[in-house]
Amino acid sequence: xxxxxxxxxxxxxxxxxxxxxxxxxxxxxxxxxxxxxxxxxxxxxxxxxxxxxxxxxxxxxxxxxxxxxxxxxxxxxxxxxxxxxxxxxxxxxxxxxxxxxxxxxxxxxxxxxxxxxxxxxxxxxxxxxxxxxxxxxxxxxxxxxxxxxxxxxxxxxxxxxxxxxxxxxxxxxxx
Numbered sequence: 001x002x003x004x005x006x007x008x009x010x011x012x013x014x015x016x017x018x019x020x021x022x023x024x025x026x027x028x029x030x031x032x033x034x035x036x037x038x039x040x041x042x043x044x045x046x047x048x049x050x051x052x053x054x055x056x057x058x059x060x061x062x063x064x065x066x067x068x069x070x071x072x073x074x075x076x077x078x079x080x081x082x083x084x085x086x087x088x089x090x091x092x093x094x095x096x097x098x099x100x101x102x103x104x105x106x107x108x109x110x111x112x113x114x115x116x117x118x119x120x121x122x123x124x125x126x127x128x129x130x131x132x133x134x135x136x137x138x139x140x141x142x143x144x145x146x147x148x149x150x151x152x153x154x155x156x157x158x159x160x161x162x163x164x165x166x167x168x169x170x171x172x173x174x175x
Contacts, residue, residue, distance in 0.1 A: 042073030053105035126151030
């Protein structure tokens, strides 16, 4: 019997703008603001859920950096692995097929890009339209298995302000 999975879809944090400084879009890095804000979001994420066992990321620099920040900020040191299907231009079904071949754990984060991440979320829950992810946004979708054809359940979906707000409130209460 296939095991149920918790999938955490994470859009990469704020990256450098496209343009002359970054003619190769695949190499655009996160900005310092993006790094700082995402670190706060991860700290808040720790208050929302139990953690992540395994992290898969798009091969693009900004997604890999986001995945590394996620891994560093979570307890348990989840391994970060590249999943080529998370790069722009791949269908939700190709992401899930590649994930099913490579995932070994039950609580899995996928770090990627818009609009593909929103389309993947819609595919997983059986929605007619893509879910809109802001940079640094995270959702959790529970599925029966990585190969299930049944729609998963959207457990929660937060834009980056909420987890950052959890950090700010906890800092105020400690003072």
